[in-house]
Amino acid sequence: MATETARPDATEHLTREDRAQLLRYMLLMRGIEERAMTLYRQGKVPGSFYDGYGQEAVSAGAAFAMGPRDRLCVLHRDLAAHLVRGVTPARVFGQYMGRASGVTGGRDGNVHFGDWRLGCVGMVSMLPDMMLVATGMAMAFKLRREQRCALTWFGDGSTSRGDFHEAMNWAGVQKLPVIFVLENNQYAYSTPLEAQFAVDPVHRAEGYGFPGMSVDGNDVEAVFEATREARTRALDGAGPTLIECVTMRMHGHAAHDDMKYVDKARLEEWRRKDPIERQEARLREAGVDVDALRQEVDAEIEAGVEEALATPMPDPATATEGVFCEGEANVLGDGQAPWSGVS
């Protein structure tokens, strides 16, 4: 947990402005996804739609702790991570609508994206494949003796698959600067935790030789602080960390899923822990004009929708292009890193 200092508007590692930024990224994520759901219902978003309603603190908090030269593999309910790194709302909407202006230019669907220029690799549907990719990035950093780290998110469902174990083992054996953020949102599609594992996977970290910690995944500052600590460990050469962020998937797996398998009272209980409301209450207490921030975010989202709607669909004549790289191999670029204390 972030430690309160004598100044009520700041924490040990976050200025008041940082704390407002955390709220801003969560509001942007929620607002963009709500707007995209409307576009989906209007038939403007093809395929299905997946959102991270109620989980905004996990991607906002963890991404906020990272430096520009760190590298991220982003999962499908982690929109705030893209926004923190510098992807604009217009490009997100373009992505959702399969437009040429989207991050993948219509090549991959809705939430499968990452802007390589901003240091991000987009996920594939096979989970958690990106754990190994992030582990490999960290392996390269260690080989080159660079003080950088890699981070990836994955869900509770992913912990049943072999790549989870291969990545955890590999990172532990080689003591790599990688942060594994386990987004425990209680369900893998419709399968509850008790049908997935006998022991909470956070405890597995110890078995692979590095620490695992569990944090309140609906407290953005707690997620930030845990990630900040893990990053410090990684940069100090102390190896990987597993951070379990305990949260709740408040919507269905995708737009078609009515979540009849979740008890309504349980959802109501989690609604009271909403990560945005919690951060708002803190900031109001610190004297931040939250209403003005909300208005600013809403305007930014509307402008993004307008901009994206004005962009064309991709040209079908280009559908076979780009399977192979034909020039020099490009590499991941640096992302935006808005935290005031980033080193």
Added chain:
Amino acid sequence: MATMTYLHAISDGLRTEMRADDRVFCMGEDIGVFGGAFKVTEGFIEEFGPDRVMDTPLAESGIIGTAVGAAVVGMRPVCEMQFSDFISCGFDQLVNVAGKMHYRQGLAVPITVRLPTGGGFSGGPFHSQNPEAWFMHSPGIKIVAPSTAEDAKGLLISAIRDPNPVLFCEHKFLYRRVKGEVPEDTFETPLEARVARDGDDLVVITYGAMVPAALEATEELDGASVRVLDLRSLVPLDEEAILDAVRDCSKVVIVDEANQTCAAGAQVAALIAERAFEDLDGPVVRVATPDVPIPFSPPLEQALLPSVERIKEACRELLEY
């Protein structure tokens, strides 16, 4: 020029690139202290150290997946599957992550995966396979398969320098049986077919260990002039060289050591059917391993793998057509 075995030429190509480019490193099971199951990396750990000659956990998905991660931040990993058969455990990372990355995200994945392939030495069902066709069907992955020592070195250097995932199929049967003159300096071999022997009565189209088998089978064939086309690269497939050969020879035998159905040779046959039908002077004939797992016992294995005798027989029948 120096005389090298096929295996020595692979080592030489890898060593040449590691000396020239410090982004290149190799990773795999038992490749460091032990020097690799086939000794391709023998002596490497002494020259390059354990960071660049990395003994990995026994985890093929891990090898491919971490190689992808290292590649996208600027490294040039050369992965070794101890046997090509084990690529099945890394299939997902190769097909879904590496192969689709550039199309989806515009991000290059310059990894090389060395695959010791093929049978003929009682390796049994899990140490004898030729899995290349699995990946011909997966967009975004290049596949090369040298048959000579010179091409083994040159194609490996080309693979490492290529900005895409490249599978390097090195045939185990050729490791110590094939020798040849190889330039000592660095050089790249283009991902194109090579005429291994010219001729114009019939062409045998093949790659890998079936090239020396085809050369032997057709060296003296009742005076017929037989061309042998060594594909060298399966993706990209040198379609023009194939069509030229059909145009010149009019009779075609395609040889695969892989299991017959949907093998690389099936794609060659389809190409010829589509684009060279008028040039044919007889049916396209295929010689391949039947769709059976590769058995362990020598008489069983030899009953399945295409032999010099079977290739000779197929050519003779087609010449008489």
